[in-house]
Amino acid sequence: MERSYVTAMTLSLNQCHSLLLAERSRDAGVIEAAVNDVLTSNSETNLLEIEMAFRDAGSPVYLIAKPELTVVIGMPAWRSALDRLGTTPRENRYALAGAANSDQS
Numbered sequence: 001m002e003r004s005y006v007t008a009m010t011l012s013l014n015q016c017h018s019l020l021l022a023e024r025s026r027d028a029g030v031i032e033a034a035v036n037d038v039l040t041s042n043s044e045t046n047l048l049e050i051e052m053a054f055r056d057a058g059s060p061v062y063l064i065a066k067p068e069l070t071v072v073i074g075m076p077a078w079r080s081a082l083d084r085l086g087t088t089p090r091e092n093r094y095a096l097a098g099a100a101n102s103d104q105s
Contacts (some may be wrong), residue, residue, distance in 0.1 A: 010044040016053045023054065023061050028071040031061055035069065048096035065095035 011019075015089045020027035035050055047063050054061045062078035064070040072078045072103070082092060 006078075010042060011038065011049055011053055012042075015020050015042060016057075019050060019053055020059065023057075023059050026073055028073065031071045032069060033079055035063070035071070037097055048093060051093075063096060064092055065098075066092075 019031075019034050019038060022031045025031065033062070038045065038050060039047070047065055047069070051063045054063075060074050062075065064071050064072065064078070064081055065088070066085070070081065072081050079089075082089060087095075
């Protein structure tokens, strides 16, 4: 049975805007800081919701949850990073969905 990834969107418009402004920089460090700010300010969200905000906006930013939060720009870089880690996109989604606020630092 396929596990559902549907989550209640808990990101505010301001948080989505902040993430997408950071995305414009194309700087992984700036984007990671914005992601961490959202996680810190919103205890009800997780990395999968943030990833979905990027997907919904057509962003080239991808998140990898483990072994630590990693931000990559572009699908080829994302797939390459997942391959190097020996994980699949599905496993990454599970990890993004399970990443709690306290796991990020």
